[in-house]
Amino acid sequence: MEAIVCQSCDKVIEYVEAEKVGTLYSTCDGCDHREEEKTNRQ
Structure with a gap:
């Protein structure tokens, strides 16, 4: 078994x-969404 x-x-x-x-x-x-927000702000 592997954990993601x-x-x-x-x-x-x-x-x-x-x-x-x-x-x-x-x-x-949740982290995907935060990364998209950071990218869109730049």
């Missing part, structure tokens, strides 16, 4: 069945 973890806030997004055990990094919806 937000690379911005370290919140666990989801656990997925897998042959290996480990951690995958992504961005959660």
Whole structure:
């Protein structure tokens, strides 16, 4: 089983069945939205 973890806030997004055990990094919806706001302001 692998955990998908937000690379911005370290919140666990989801656990997925897998042959290996480990951690995958992504961005959660809340952090995605904040990143878009920062990009739009610049």
